[in-house]
Amino acid sequence: MSGGGALTPSMAALILFGAFFFLMAVRVPIAFALGLACLPVMLYEPRLSPMILFNETFKSYNSFILLAVPFFLLTANLMNVGGITDRLVRLSRDLVGHLPGGLAQVNVVLSIFFAGISGSSTADAASQGKIFIEAQVKEGYDLSFSVAITAVSAVLAVIIPPSILMIVWGGTLSVSIGALFLAGIIPGLLLGLVQMATVHVYAKLRNYPKYPRSTLREVGAALLVSIPALMTPVIIIGGKIFGWFTATESAAIAVIYAAVLSIFVYRELKGTGLYEALIDTGKLAGVALFCVGTASAFGWLLAYYQIPKALLAGVGSWGMGITATGFFIAFCFLVVGCFLDAIPAIIIVGTILEPLAKAVHMDPVHFAMIGIISLAFGLVTPPYGLCLMISCAIAKVRLMYVMKDVMIMLMPMLGVLALTIFFPEIILFLPRLISPEFLK
Amino acid sequence: MRKLIDGYYRLLNALLVVTVAILVVPVALQILSRHTPWVPSWIWTEEMARFLFIWMIMIGAMVGIRDGAHFDVDLWPELPPRANALLRVVADVFVLVMALVFIWYGIRFVQFGWDQTSELAELPMTWIFISWPLAGFTWVVFLGERFLANLRLIAATDKAVS
Numbered sequence: 294m295s296g297g298g299a300l301t302p303s304m305a306a307l308i309l310f311g312a313f314f315f316l317m318a319v320r321v322p323i324a325f326a327l328g329l330a331c332l333p334v335m336l337y338e339p340r341l342s343p344m345i346l347f348n349e350t351f352k353s354y355n356s357f358i359l360l361a362v363p364f365f366l367l368t369a370n371l372m373n374v375g376g377i378t379d380r381l382v383r384l385s386r387d388l389v390g391h392l393p394g395g396l397a398q399v400n401v402v403l404s405i406f407f408a409g410i411s412g413s414s415t416a417d418a419a420s421q422g423k424i425f426i427e428a429q430v431k432e433g434y435d436l437s438f439s440v441a442i443t444a445v446s447a448v449l450a451v452i453i454p455p456s457i458l459m460i461v462w463g464g465t466l467s468v469s470i471g472a473l474f475l476a477g478i479i480p481g482l483l484l485g486l487v488q489m490a491t492v493h494v495y496a497k498l499r500n501y502p503k504y505p506r507s508t509l510r511e512v513g514a515a516l517l518v519s520i521p522a523l524m525t526p527v528i529i530i531g532g533k534i535f536g537w538f539t540a541t542e543s544a545a546i547a548v549i550y551a552a553v554l555s556i557f558v559y560r561e562l563k564g565t566g567l568y569e570a571l572i573d574t575g576k577l578a579g580v581a582l583f584c585v586g587t588a589s590a591f592g593w594l595l596a597y598y599q600i601p602k603a604l605l606a607g608v609g610s611w612g613m614g615i616t617a618t619g620f621f622i623a624f625c626f627l628v629v630g631c632f633l634d635a636i637p638a639i640i641i642v643g644t645i646l647e648p649l650a651k652a653v654h655m656d657p658v659h660f661a662m663i664g665i666i667s668l669a670f671g672l673v674t675p676p677y678g679l680c681l682m683i684s685c686a687i688a689k690v691r692l693m694y695v696m697k698d699v700m701i702m703l704m705p706m707l708g709v710l711a712l713t714i715f716f717p718e719i720i721l722f723l724p725r726l727i728s729p730e731f732l733k
Numbered sequence: 734m735r736k737l738i739d740g741y742y743r744l745l746n747a748l749l750v751v752t753v754a755i756l757v758v759p760v761a762l763q764i765l766s767r768h769t770p771w772v773p774s775w776i777w778t779e780e781m782a783r784f785l786f787i788w789m790i791m792i793g794a795m796v797g798i799r800d801g802a803h804f805d806v807d808l809w810p811e812l813p814p815r816a817n818a819l820l821r822v823v824a825d826v827f828v829l830v831m832a833l834v835f836i837w838y839g840i841r842f843v844q845f846g847w848d849q850t851s852e853l854a855e856l857p858m859t860w861i862f863i864s865w866p867l868a869g870f871t872w873v874v875f876l877g878e879r880f881l882a883n884l885r886l887i888a889a890t891d892k893a894v895s
Binding site: 316318321323324329332344347350351354356357364367545546548568572575578580583584586634676677682691692 | 746749750752756757760763764767768782787790791793794797803804805806809820824828830831834839845861
């Protein structure tokens with residue numbers, strides 16, 4: 294790939310980004326805006342043609358790695374129709390329902406359990422939005438708080454393993470997915486704790502209700518019923534670390550395990566429920582992944598004109614240390630996350646920033662987790678935050694209506710991100726302890 | 734006409750369900766073949782999974798237009814219904830351009846795959862590539878339906894105002 298031809302890099306960048314932002318502003322769907330923005334350049338440049346749009350979309354869909362996306366969505370949908378989610382709600386309620394803001398605490402804790410089974414935040418936002426938003430408003434919680442906490446807690450699904458983002462990151466940037474799975478556990482749980490603390494403060498200030506404390510016996514009973522479901526993360530992460538199956542296969546195992554539990558253990562899966570689970574999976578996975586294809590074509594053009602290199606030309610000379618570089622990387626991903634979905638962002642931006650991390654000898658797993666956590670926050674930042682958009686759609690409110698609460702909830706979470714940048718040990722401790730062979 | 738489009742939409746939905754449902758099978762076979770002696774390790778399982786996956790994405794993207802499921806960014810303040818319909822028409826014109834590109838260049842894409850076969854199972858690549866122009870065609874159909882609805886809305890409020 295040699296740099297350009299008829300267009301200079303800055304001209305090409307202007308056309309690509311100009312067209313993209315214009316189309317985005319007139320509400321062309323992002324997937325189409327990215328594809329259309331490529332066209333003028335592809336038509337104008339003599340050595341290119343729109344056929345590249347086809348080659349690049351085909352190449353990105355023809356990928357075994359991305360198969361994990363529909364599998365994790367299907368796992369989540371099967372959990373909902375097959376009675377697994379109900380059991381976990383019961384357990385969460387017995388565990389934390391007696392805290393101030395009981396139902397909102399349950400919302401967060403369920404997200405943590407859910408995150409350990411499904412690796413998809415959008416699935417989490419979609420299913421928990423249906424469960425919690427209406428129920429919380431009925432119990433006297435503010436609507437904007439309810440929508441915000443549902444969306445914000447959903448981001449845990451891609452930080453606590455398994456995670457679609459870790460699989461995509463590991464696949465595109467050749468990092469051990471097993472190590473990423475282990476690395477996500479501590480930061481994910483920290484973020485969960487921070488969210489529970491945020492709910493606590495809200496509940497104290499606004500006098501949100503709580504449930505009566507469950508007896509130890511009830512907790513035990515709920516736990517016992519949930520054990521088969523709670524085994525899922527052990528099977529997935531264990532199987533990945535011991536090398537029984539690849540990352541994508543582990544997602545398929547999650548589907549099969551969820552189906553087995555729904556049919557044979559909890560016995561709640563019906564024909565209509567199965568159909569709903571399958572069609573919802575196909576529709577959400579289809580639109581989300583279609584966008585990955587057009588984003589790849591867009592990213593290919595950026596690389597063709599060596600635009601990233603031009604943008605980052607000065608950065609190398611700033612002489613940043615490892616911590617400063619970490620903050621710079623987090624900043625880039627947070628900004629990009631506002632405009633792009635996380636998977637295309639990894640494909641386009643992850644590869645661009647990798648040399649920066651390498652230059653300061655940042656551990657690849659540390660780099661990956663900074664990127665993944667930042668992009669996960671991007672799922673709730675406007676204008677393009679998928680989890681937030683899904684929660685808002687369920688509650689039938691506009692994005693701007695809930696922005697203030699989302700921003701308040703994000704503040705302590707950004708604090709956790711900063712901690713992981715300052716102290717790489719938070720991320721690297723578990724991978725080092727359990728499988729040091731994964732780290733270089 | 735409306736019935737015909739409805740039927741086509743339902744057919745696509747059914748196909749989508751089928752692709753998602755059987756997607757797990759080749760991957761499961763692949764795992765089983767590695768850990769048990771009874772399942773032979775067919776080399777086509779991985780390829781079959783990928784090809785089903787491509788069809789799943791393309792069909793999902795097709796029905797996504799009728800469902801209005803493709804995500805967009807809403808930076809506008811609350812608009813009156815008529816202005817909103819007008820904005821939708823403008824956005825749909827751009828989507829239509831994409832649809833036409835998918836048909837026009839998609840046909841060349843299919844011709845390009847005419848004498849290619851897949852690496853492992855030696856399937857003709859045409860079977861895969863054809864989903865691109867088909868998506869373009871499907872979008873045109875679904876967009877046409879929505880154009881009419883939006884134009885009617887604009888015209889109707891026109892009368893109501895005047």
